[in-house]
Amino acid sequence: MAHGHSTDEYLETIYFLAFPIGEYRPTGSGNPTLSARVAEMLGVSRASAGEMLKRLEADGFVERGEHKEAILTPTGRVRAEQVVRKHRIIECWLTGFLGYTAGEAHIHADDLGDSFSDDMIERMNEKLGRPERCPHGWPVETAFEQAENQELAPLAQLAPGERATIVRLAEHDGELLHWFYDNGLAPGTEIEVRAVEPGGREVTVAADGTERAVGAKAAAGLYVRRAA
Numbered sequence: 001m002a003h004g005h006s007t008d009e010y011l012e013t014i015y016f017l018a019f020p021i022g023e024y025r026p027t028g029s030g031n032p033t034l035s036a037r038v039a040e041m042l043g044v045s046r047a048s049a050g051e052m053l054k055r056l057e058a059d060g061f062v063e064r065g066e067h068k069e070a071i072l073t074p075t076g077r078v079r080a081e082q083v084v085r086k087h088r089i090i091e092c093w094l095t096g097f098l099g100y101t102a103g104e105a106h107i108h109a110d111d112l113g114d115s116f117s118d119d120m121i122e123r124m125n126e127k128l129g130r131p132e133r134c135p136h137g138w139p140v141e142t143a144f145e146q147a148e149n150q151e152l153a154p155l156a157q158l159a160p161g162e163r164a165t166i167v168r169l170a171e172h173d174g175e176l177l178h179w180f181y182d183n184g185l186a187p188g189t190e191i192e193v194r195a196v197e198p199g200g201r202e203v204t205v206a207a208d209g210t211e212r213a214v215g216a217k218a219a220a221g222l223y224v225r226r227a228a
């Protein structure tokens with residue numbers, strides 16, 4: 001991405017790393033450091049991500065854990081939760097009111113995050129009828145999101161023969177987000193895993209009677225609810 005990322009975008013990214021996984025696991029040997037993962041998600045260099053993490057630490061939003069991993073402080077967590085909630089409400093407004101597609105909404109919402117006051121966001125939320133989820137399936141209320149995390153799994157964890165419903169799509173990668181929609185893999189779609197390539201490089205799923213190959217990156221970014 002050409003433009004620099006704001007504090008809020010970093011907090012949003014750290015939030016996404018912290019909560020879909022459920023917890024921050026200390027990075028063991030061979031695992032990428034947090035700054036590397038943040039850099040990868042934002043498409044910036046490891047050095048710029050490291051610098052921004054230092055700033056977030058100085059501002060009291062992030063602290064270093066036992067193994068030097070970055071974790072959100074209570075203040076950082078509150079701020080990050082406000083940022084993601086705001087982002088999701090703006091996305092609902094972009095798709096529900098301005099007619100943008102779900103694929104387009106995420107990047108526009110990132111650009112608009114700082115444009116609206118908290119009061120404007122609450123008014124927007126009311127006008128939209130308090131939507132439960134963003135267009136990509138992420139709950140607007142973060143407490144609900146975190147509770148629901150336990151019920152979901154990335155597609156990559158499913159075995160052949162398992163059936164599931166797509167609930168959420170990873171949205172930090174614009175190209176991948178468009179790929180999900182172009183391939184009919186939107187929230188609410190029912191899928192069945194037909195095959196899993198050894199090593200998890202690719203998963204073949206059936207959706208709407210059509211088989212599709214889903215690469216490892218996409219399979220890690222599709223969050224599903226297993227059929228009962």
Ligand SMILES: [Zn+2]
Binds near residue numbers: 106134135137171
């Ligand atoms: Zn979204």
